[in-house]
Amino acid sequence: MAAEAGAPWLVGGGALGTLIAERDWSDSPLGIPARWPAVLTATVGLMLPAHAQIVLFWGPDYVALYNDAYAPTIGSKHPRALGRPARENWSELWDDLEPLLRRVRETGETVFAESRPFYIERHGFGETVHFDISYSPVRMPDATVGGVLCIVAETTGRVRAEAALRESEARFRTMADHAPVMMWVTDATGACTYLNRAWYGFTGQAPAQGAGFGWLDAVHPDDRRAAADAFDTARACGGPFRLEYRLRHRDGRYRWVLDAGAPRFAPGEADLGFVGSIIDIDDQVRAREALTRDHEALEAEVSARTADLQAANARLTAEIEERTRIEEALRQAQKMEAVGQLTGGIAHDFNNLLTGIVGALDLMQTRLTEGRTENLGRYLGLAMTSAQRAAALTHRLLAFSRRQTLDPKPTDVNRLVEGLEDLIRRTVGPQIVLSLAAAPDLWTARVDPNQLENALLNLCINARDAMPEGGRITIATANRNLDAAAARVCDLAPGPYLTVEVRDTGTGMTPDVVARAFDPFFTTKPLGQGTGLGLSMIYGFARQSGGQVRIISEPGRGTTVRLYLPRHDGGAWNAVANGAAFPSPRAGAGETVLIVDDEPSVRVVVADVLLNLGYRILEAADSAAGLHCLQGPERIDLLVTDVGLPGGMNGRQLAEAGCALRPGLKVLMITGFAETAATGAGDLPPGMQVMTKPFALDSLAARVKDLIG
Known part of the structure; x- marks a missing residue:
């Protein structure tokens, strides 16, 4: 039956309109649509194109007619329910539904309810669902009720979510009431709606005084404005809340507490307010204050002692000649x-x-x-x-003690020496002739290039000082293969080495001076012109690099200092490219760094640098706390750890434990004193690097980005 055949009320009726037009109505109590009352066809014509979920129960048998929006609500009952008495298809809830429909038919009143429960079978199983309902009478011309028009909206999901939220809130409050720390909750307006037993136990307030007013009343009057402003700021930006303030204890004294909270959200990201905890930190704050006072007292004592030392220095001036006489004896102590x-x-x-x-x-x-x-x-x-x-x-x-953190790289030594030439010429002065004797096809060395530059510059300065009237300095490089005998003389393993020699035409050294040249604090320079650390530092650097240093000298015939450096198979490191300055790289989405360091100032600096670059930061003050983070569910892309840590493990051990827990974890160790724990017996494994404190912050950012990749 199409609209052209006399049913214009079906125009725009969607799939149900087509179904009504094509259905065989001979078995329906309603009969064929051509004989339906005008009120019925008009009501159906209004119902079919509507987007609201509508079902019409007509006549004493409550024959069901409904629209497209309502069809999914009854699931498998559609389309057999169309044109049939409701009792046939809603039998499982008929005892609940029929009184509602009868009430509308008999009284002519509208029945309305929000989230009313119904038990229904619609997907092959029974379930309790909820609907907002509005059942209204459809009146005939004689004012009798011909049918019941039901407009419904299913709220099952909302009801279940609200029930789950209430259950979650109840579980939280049960847990919070037994928590050892103070806890609080606010609603979306910022009003405090809950304080746990620990809070009332701390403040001595009675719960009957009200949660919302009791909190601010217990805050020290001088701190209330700051506390309220900090919380309002957190609410405005939807971020965490953290503040130290004074809270009145039950004994009447105010104690320092740390209050920290975070926003909470319902499913669908609806704002529910904040949840937080309060920790008593009064003892720690008092300890900090005492430490500050002790520090100030220590500074005063140091100032006083400095004044005493200055006075003593004036008195010691008269004793200089005596001290000079006994200096040699002291060196032998x-x-x-x-x-x-x-x-x-x-x-x-x-x-x-x-x-x-x-x-x-x-x-x-x-x-x-x-x-x-x-x-x-x-x-x-x-x-x-x-x-x-x-x-x-x-x-x-550190170089003298052979405990410096080296950064060895494959290095083109000839190129390094050429790059130093201008600096050395300016340093030694015009009275010294400088020449280079670079070996062709020189092998690549594995060495820290910065430390090698320092060593060569130091040797050239020593050579200059040995030629007060002027002379020649020659820097020569060569490839050398040491057999077993030659290696034994040099105290090295047999194999290939590069040598870098610094030769001068100066005064030379006697055998006893050569024998003591590498001793710490030994110097032939006048008092006050040398510490005796220069050659000791070079010796420590060479040995730590896997090489050696030797002196060949005779009085009046100059000196040659020869550095042996281990050969590296492969290409050289590009110092220019690696030293270029670039803007600090930004973090990728969600990239997280765990910082483990027992020094709070280091954690603050590193965390602030990385936070500014977009990284998410986790912090731990010792290895135990760091391991706990690594065992947790948080995403961690990089571990940044000090080498020397409290908590049972050093930084290298923590890194190895982290890699075992999280295969592929990247690690950056930062240290001011590299013990054997930093690198172990050999090189660090891939994905694990070391940086020496202090370091440039842009270098730190670049190293972090390089490791995370």
């Missing part, structure tokens, strides 16, 4: 006495450097307090220069 002497000198150097750093920062602070910005760049430069000199001093000590 036990090594610990010599180490003590060195420590005093290093402390003096460090005090000078710290004076430059602290003084520059003091001036910067004064200028900023006064609101003045002139000379800030100058003072910042002074502080950076002093800090870099301090770092260089520690590297010299």
